[in-house]
Amino acid sequence: MVEVFTIGGGEYIVNVFNAVAAWTGGGGYRALLRVVMVLGFIYALMAVAFTMNVRAWLNWFLGSSLIYSCLMVPTVTVKVTDRINPSLAPAVVANVPLGLGVMASFTSQVGDWLTRTAETVFVMPNELNYSTNGMIYGSRLFDMTRNFQIRDAEFSTNLQMHFKNCVFGDILLHRKSLTVLSQSKDLWRDLAPGSPARGQPWIARDGSGMSSQIVTCEQAYNLLSAQWVPMIEAATSLWGKEAYTRLSTAQAAAKLKQDIPVVASAFTGSSGDYTSTMRQMTAINAFMQARDGMAGGRGQPRSTPSLPPAPTSRRATPTIRSRSRR
8 A cells, every 4th residue: 555645635636546546447448458559569560570670679568568567457555645634535545556656655755745844944833834724825814804794784784884984084084094094903992982072873683673873983882892702703603614614613613713813923913812803804894895885985966056047038029011112
């Protein structure tokens, strides 16, 4: 038995080995191979007869013997080891041609050794290693967090209203610096405390149904701050399944909570936990959506006053009659 190492994609490699084993294990394939070798032998005999070059026959004999007797006919069992998915099943494929199995095992072991040696020399967090989560895992996960949104309709609406009615007002009144906000490591904390002089619509959901009222920006900020952590916890399972489709819901949520702080620290330099990191990401996403909504909204049409129609003169036009002379 030979072992083939891979980092991700173990299922595809197993399927390829199974296809090759089924193709080469059939009697039709070996019969076709024998026919081709007989034709090659006839061609070698004709070459020797007309050119007296004995090496043509020798080359055919050595080549056909090597291909048929050493590489194609003998088979070997291949075990596929996926570093990312150790529980890969099925991982053992029988009746793989010896040449393919040995070559794949040798090249994969060399690549696996080089990868592990490089990761030992260039020290990085375990979550960002190639042998742990595959190629550019940190970049892919960080880009994915930019699309994470809280799906609760009332919370999202109240948050959008807060940005449009309160945050943008503070920016336009120069109470908040857009440069400071764009460089903030914790955007929601730097937006505090909210103005008590301005208000926004607030939608609440309770046991009796929906209610709407006007609250100050300061009250809205405190209400949103209290709801944000439960909303993130409720959406974690959904975000985990979006990021790790092959894991169960519990495993995906646990892996997301473990890897998000590491990736955020590597790319942004922040040192927050999972909740603060996801609050930062969702706050940025909501801010950008509110900005796009404000920029794409239609303004009030400017009405052009119309002039009243000019009065019509009803004076009779004199009629000039000419008399013809006789």
